[in-house]
Amino acid sequence: MSGEGGVVTNVGEPASVGLDVTPEPLARVIVAARRRLGWLGVRAEVARHAALVCAAAAVGAGARPFLWPLAHPVDPWRAAVRAIVLGIAFAGVALAIVAVRAWRRRPSLLASARHLDDARGLAEVIASGFAFERDRREDEMARFAVERARAVVCGLDVERVLVPSPQVRSRREIRWLLGAGGAVILGLAVGGIDRVVIERVLNPVTGREAAAAAALRKAAEEAAANAPRVASEEKKMLAPQPPAAEELVEAARRASEAAQRGDRRSALEALESMRKAARALEADERDQARSLRSLRDELEGASAAAKGKAADDTSGKEGAGRPSRASATASEALAKLKRDLDSAGGDKESLRKMVERLERAEAAARAAAEKSAGKDASGKKDTSGKGQDGKGKEGQGAREAAWSRAAAALAEARDAAARGDKEAASRAMERAEREISALEKASRDAASASRMARVVDDASELDRAMHAALKGDRSGGGRDGNGDGRDGRDGDSGRDGAGASRTAPSDNGDPSGAPGAGPGAGDRAPGPEQRRVTVGGDLQARADVREGERAVSAIEGMGRGGDPRAFREIFPSYDTVVEDGLREDSVPAARRPTVRRYFSSIRPGGDEETRNRP
Amino acid sequence: MTIQHQHMNGQALPPVTNGRAHDGHANGSPRAHEAVEARMHEARRIVFELEQALRAMILGQDAIVAGVVQALVAGGHVLLEGAPGLGKTQIVRTLARLVGGSFARIQFTPDLMPSDVLGTSLVVTTPNGGKDLTYRQGPIFANLVLADEINRATPKTQSALLEAMAERTVSVEGKPIPLPDPFFVLATENPIEMEGVYPLPEAQLDRFLVKLIVRMPDLETLTLIGARAEDPPPPSPLSSPEELVFARSVARSIVAAPHVEQYAAKLVLATHGHRAARYGAGPRAMQALMACGRARALAAGRGVVAIEDIAAAAPNVLRHRIGLRFEAEAEGMTSDTVVAQILATTAVG
Structure with missing residues (x-):
């Protein structure tokens, strides 16, 4: 009886049955088998360490804020792209390590020959033949063994013989894999959701x-x-x-x-x-x-x-x-x-x-x-x-x-x-x-x-708008009079309007002089009332002052352990007035740096705010 | 030598799961390879028929039958250990009839003397009326010798077998007398009775190629045995001693790859390093492993010894060559446990 691929399955058959192909050297087949086993080993190892690769991807994606932070002008969506890129890069590195390790551990030539034997259901036929061929054994039985091995591998398709074994995962492995998948999602969330995105969600x-x-x-x-x-x-x-x-x-x-x-x-x-x-x-x-x-x-x-x-x-x-x-x-x-x-x-x-x-x-x-x-x-x-x-x-x-x-x-x-x-x-x-x-x-x-x-003025307006937004003021519109038109700054910020004059004297904190009546105050939506507060001399600060509150008391309260939030809220208006004053030569040039340093030192912000209270 | 496809009882040789040289030989002569294949086939036929006939007679002891036949082909002696009534003696008697050579049975008893085994010189009267010493051969001069309950004899008598088993000669009056070829000793011992027995010394044990443990047959086999109204008739000889010698020579020609030999050597060395072993197997065990491996390869129809041949032979070859520590015995370990552990931990190549 002769088996497929030229493999003789019964020693009792006549020697010439169905064997008309030229034998090829064992070494060539076995080298191919080794290469094939190496790849199969790499595949198996990668499949076995899939959780590790996923974990590496999670670490890479999650570490995006440290490894590849967003520059200021960069769009926030790039955080997600960078997190994905870093995740892929880390996963690639882990994959390469696992693959190289598996490749280096691929079976030897002799072991590959034994794998071929196992795959064909043979007992040491190819391996022994290969060993004798390699050792150049010339005795009769050794040559006989080599010929048998050559006959077996003749026409052997290594790719078809050596097939990957089905992947069977234990419950523990599945749990690890699921955990790693969750970690990847978490890592992408950490690395892909930027501070800006969060801020936009919380404060649009x-x-x-x-x-x-x-x-x-x-x-x-x-x-x-x-x-x-x-x-x-x-x-x-x-x-x-x-x-x-x-x-x-x-x-x-x-x-x-x-x-x-x-x-x-x-x-x-x-x-x-x-x-x-x-x-x-x-x-x-x-x-x-x-x-x-x-x-x-x-x-x-x-x-x-x-x-x-x-x-x-x-x-x-x-x-x-x-x-x-x-x-x-x-x-x-x-x-x-x-x-x-x-x-x-x-x-x-x-x-x-x-x-x-x-x-x-x-x-x-x-x-x-x-x-x-x-x-x-x-x-x-x-x-x-x-x-x-x-x-x-x-x-x-x-x-x-x-x-x-x-x-x-x-x-x-x-x-x-x-x-x-x-x-x-x-x-x-x-x-x-x-x-x-x-x-x-x-x-x-x-x-x-x-x-x-003009640029600096507009910057001040933007500064005020952002601070108002951070306070939770969601109202729209503004300087063009199409928004909330909260204080007559619509006209004022237009500079050409008839808004409240900066130098117009008013009582200290008297709300009567606060709202401007500029031409831009057209469609005003109801919102927090911003009132002009006299800071001193002929300068005025604007602040969101509600009924019964005084901006001055917010500043004075700082020295007596008052609520720092009031100070933080009112400061931008003062800052703007200071900049305006300095620009309009209301302060001697020699004194301007000192004035600037002072207001910079009391600018609200973290611990400095506490340290530099007025 | 004729290649036969049908053998006794109409049973064909089982297929061989290995390759065979084809016509287009790159090295060597095709005719030479055909001759080799023919010789292997014939030797395998002898072994196969012997084994099948024994199996037909001895029910439920296939592993023992295979081990005995392989030892016979490998040219070694067998120590059968088992409780009474398990068919130890029956195996040997049947084998003796199948092989067709001379058979002798020695029932070892405490009063058995070495001369009762080896033979003795008697004073005889010559035809001319003179006196002369004539050596009368003992039962050891047979192709198959059954040393029944060998552990009942005194160490002196047991050691009388040493030279015969190792050298296959008996020294009489300073002259070595060769034993017949093939010479095959099958000894049995009873592990249950501990009184009045003399455990075999290590040197004696080492002379046995394999030690086979005869175990109790299972329910199905016992039922079959009970169904037999009477013992089957004694089989007729299937082969001759010459054929057995031929099979042995073919088995000895079977080659083993270096990595297979190395594996066997590793197994032997591992018996020394095992924590439970007081002493391990010696170089003779290595020879025994390879011989058994060759015999097994021949039985499988292979021209080369495989790792699995060595692994399969290892328990039978090593179990009586490993001495256990007291602590290991106290833990319930046996030499079979040690061999199993060694097989599990020894890598190929």
């Missing part, structure tokens, strides 16, 4: 927030569109602090996007960045103006008179206690000096005075250059904080170069004048004039603070 974006965010976005785009265009790279380098302005616009865009997305934390952070940028821009403009004034004074020879009134210079108030002068700008003063030099005769005394003025002007220009470089004239480090980032440094470098060129030209003019070479002095002074004119023009073009005022 209100209509007021959306409107404020849209307005902020529009203002930012307008500010970016109205930014001065500089044609040449050289002029571009002279732009005063464009990075700060760009930062401000960019932060406004980020805040708008985050607010529309419902990511209030990111929006608030972006707003804070925006405020910082605005402050940096403002400070830079002041520094630049101060340097130009100083240069002008030196060129006019008024420094001696102005020295005693340096405080006036630093206060930013022009003209106070300063002697009257003919020139309004440094370039004009330099032009006048050039004319004086050209018209000067042989009067050595007047020439000496002109040389001295040029020398002092050069020192002032050098000081401005050093200051632009981040250090003041005395070589101390500038602690103003401006120009700390890369873009700021770039702008500072351009301005420093301009000031340095001006200083060099002034030095050359001074030397030429000292030599009596009026022509050379005149040429040098022309060069210096060009540099200074460029700096003045750049300073005029900047006017960034005013250009950005």
Whole structure:
């Protein structure tokens, strides 16, 4: 009897029955069998460790917030995608480890031969034949065994003979697998549901927030569109602090996007960045103006008179206690000096005075250059904080170069004048004039603070809208008068309306002056009443004050262990008023940083709130 | 040698679950392989017929019958242990008739002397009236020797069998006299009676290729035995001693792959490392394992020894070669338990 695949099943049959195929070397078949067994082993191991792979996927997905956190501008849905990607990656790694381990443990060639024997129901026929073939045994019985083994494997389809055994899972394994599946779902939930998503579910974006965010976005785009265009790279380098302005616009865009997305934390952070940028821009403009004034004074020879009134210079108030002068700008003063030099005769005394003025002007220009470089004239480090980032440094470098060129030209003019070479002095002074004119023009073009005022105002509105939403105010609408129109800010925030004036005096906490009557207060829905509260002087703060409550008492209560929530609720309005006040020059420039630091220190937020109570 | 397809009682040889060399040999001569197959077939026929005839006579002891036949083919001696009346003696008597050689039965008793086994020299009168010493052969000079209740004899008499079983010679007056070929000793012992018996020493036990435990037949077999009105007639010889020698030579030619030999060696070594073993099996056990494996492979019609042959032979080969510690015996362990544990823990390759 002859079995399938050329396998003879009875030794009593004649030797020539049905065996007309060429035998193939055992080793080749057994290597194929080993490879096949290796894959089957990998499959079996993967199936056996499915729970482990699932657990790895769960860990990967669940660890998404730590391993691959969302950047602020990123959409929240990406959290789920990233969790899935991380889960797949972790599962892949676990799978690879299990597979490699199983592959490395695949049976040896001899064991593979024995597996083939088992699969064919044979007892050591293939394995013994393979062993004898491998050992090159030449005795008769060994050769006989090898031939028998070759006959068995002749035409043997390893893929069909070696089939995976059916997977039978115990109850314990099934329980583990179900648990791992649950863990995967949990991991995906942990990794895929982002903070922003939760916040959006708990506190959906209100209509007021959306409107404020849209307005902020529009203002930012307008500010970016109205930014001065500089044609040449050289002029571009002279732009005063464009990075700060760009930062401000960019932060406004980020805040708008985050607010529309419902990511209030990111929006608030972006707003804070925006405020910082605005402050940096403002400070830079002041520094630049101060340097130009100083240069002008030196060129006019008024420094001696102005020295005693340096405080006036630093206060930013022009003209106070300063002697009257003919020139309004440094370039004009330099032009006048050039004319004086050209018209000067042989009067050595007047020439000496002109040389001295040029020398002092050069020192002032050098000081401005050093200051632009981040250090003041005395070589101390500038602690103003401006120009700390890369873009700021770039702008500072351009301005420093301009000031340095001006200083060099002034030095050359001074030397030429000292030599009596009026022509050379005149040429040098022309060069210096060009540099200074460029700096003045750049300073005029900047006017960034005013250009950005609209953006900052809209940011304040967004800030208020978000805080109102966090308080649980779900009402929509807002500044355009289509929403709740809660306090007349509809008109007020339009700036062109007839809303309640910021400077309008009112009683301390008197609610009578609170609601504005601007034209935007059209469709007002009933909502929490926001009232204007006099903080002090001519500044007012707006806060949601209910019947019988006073904003002032909320602040006073902080010092006596009052409810911190009231303070947290009222603070945004104060913050806005502070920013408005600082921008409108109601506070002396020298005092503005102090005022800002103070309000920053009492800004509500975690433990700091407790530490920095007023 | 003629290949027959039909054998005694019309029973055919069972199919062999292994391959066979085909015509297109890459190495060696096809004719040589055909001759090998023919020899194997003939040897297997002898073994198969012997086994079938014994099974027909001895009901319910198939494993014992197979073990005895395999030991016979392997050329070793058998120690049968079992309670009285289980058919031990019947197995040997039937086997003696089937093989067709000379048969001797020695009933071992405490007063049995070595000369009663080996033979003795007698003073005889020569034809010319003189006196001479003539050696008269004892019952050991037979192809099949039944040493019934061997543990009843004194150690002195038991040890008289040592040389005969190991060397297959008997020394008489300093001269070795060869025993007939084939020479096959089948000893029986009764494990129940503990008084008046002399347990076989380890050296004597080691001479036995296998020790078979004859157990009580089951209900069905007992019913069949009871249904027999009388004992079946003695069978006629199926083979000759020469055929038995031929089968032995074929069995000895069967080869084992290195990993199979290594497995057998591992089993033997494992008997020494087992915590329950006071002493383990020696190299003779290794030879016995391989011999039994070859005989079993021949019975299965295979040209190579398989792992399963070694594993199947291991209990019979090792059980009387393992001495148990007192603690293990107190725990109820037997040498069979030890062998089973060794088989379960020893890996192939």
